[in-house]
Amino acid sequence: MRLHVADHPLVAHKLTVLRNERTASPTFRLLVDELVTLLAYEATREVRTEPHPITTPVTDTVGTRIADPQPLVVPILRAGLGMLDGMTRLLPTAEVGFLGMQRDEETLEAITYANRLPDDLSGRQCFLLDPMLATGGTLVASINYLLERGARDVTAVCLLAAPEGLKVLEEAIGERADVKVVVAAVDERLDENAYIVPGLGDAGDRLYGSV
Ligand SMILES: O=P(O)(O)OC[C@H]1O[C@H](OP(=O)(O)OP(=O)(O)O)[C@H](O)[C@@H]1O
Ligand SMILES: O=c1cc[nH]c(=O)[nH]1
Numbered sequence: 094m095r096l097h098v099a100d101h102p103l104v105a106h107k108l109t110v111l112r113n114e115r116t117a118s119p120t121f122r123l124l125v126d127e128l129v130t131l132l133a134y135e136a137t138r139e140v141r142t143e144p145h146p147i148t149t150p151v152t153d154t155v156g157t158r159i160a161d162p163q164p165l166v167v168p169i170l171r172a173g174l175g176m177l178d179g180m181t182r183l184l185p186t187a188e189v190g191f192l193g194m195q196r197d198e199e200t201l202e203a204i205t206y207a208n209r210l211p212d213d214l215s216g217r218q219c220f221l222l223d224p225m226l227a228t229g230g231t232l233v234a235s236i237n238y239l240l241e242r243g244a245r246d247v248t249a250v251c252l253l254a255a256p257e258g259l260k261v262l263e264e265a266i267g268e269r270a271d272v273k274v275v276v277a278a279v280d281e282r283l284d285e286n287a288y289i290v291p292g293l294g295d296a297g298d299r300l301y302g303s304v
């Protein structure tokens with residue numbers, strides 16, 4: 094597993110506003126969207142491209158375009174949905190699959206309640222979106238879904254990660270695939286309820302309310 098922590102003053106500034114408990118949903122959503130766009134720039138650094146001949150008003154030349162098959166972006170519902178627009182803004186030709194996962198707050202096990210993904214992901218670059226990587230249970234289960242369908246190149250885009258979750262992910266993935274994790278920050282630890290500290294609370298609730 095490769096970890097990339099975005100080191101940029103704009104990311105740090107926006108993340109601080111996001112963490113603040115006084116930041117209400119409308120601003121929270123806007124900031125998640127902005128942060129993802131900044132992270133997407135790094136997350137797509139290795140997106141596969143191919144030469145593309147074009148004619149400019151001046152001459153013929155060979156440029157670059159994103160190669161087929163187009164990348165697959167997969168938001169993990171609910172909270173990952175808040176990251177989808179920001180990601181597809183930079184990758185408008187990507188296809189989008191969906192995974193609905195909820196962490197059982199007692200057992201901390203990730204339960205899948207929705208799944209809409211192409212059956213065959215061999216040769217596909219996949220981008221998983223989930224703001225929080227806490228125990229790692231949700232992300233490991235999501236990556237396993239993609240690997241079972243043949244994906245071998247997976248980038249997870251998260252806002253916050255806990256060191257505990259990163260360790261679980263590293264051990265669970267092993268040598269099976271090239272997994273990259275792009276995060277805005279790695280926080281201190283998990284608390285007794287497996288919430289990220291200092292964190293930002295429940296990302297899904299802060300985006301969409303506690304339904
Ligand atoms: O690393 P883990 O310990 O598995 O926890 C992280 C998961 O928990 C949150 O989702 P939640 O289950 O709250 O669902 P929601 O997005 O619908 O709020 C978060 O969005 C991650 O998906
Ligand atoms: O801190 C946390 C941990 C899991 N899920 C969240 O939304 N926040």
Ligand SMILES: [Mg+2]
Nearest residue numbers: 295296297298
């Ligand atoms: Mg939640």
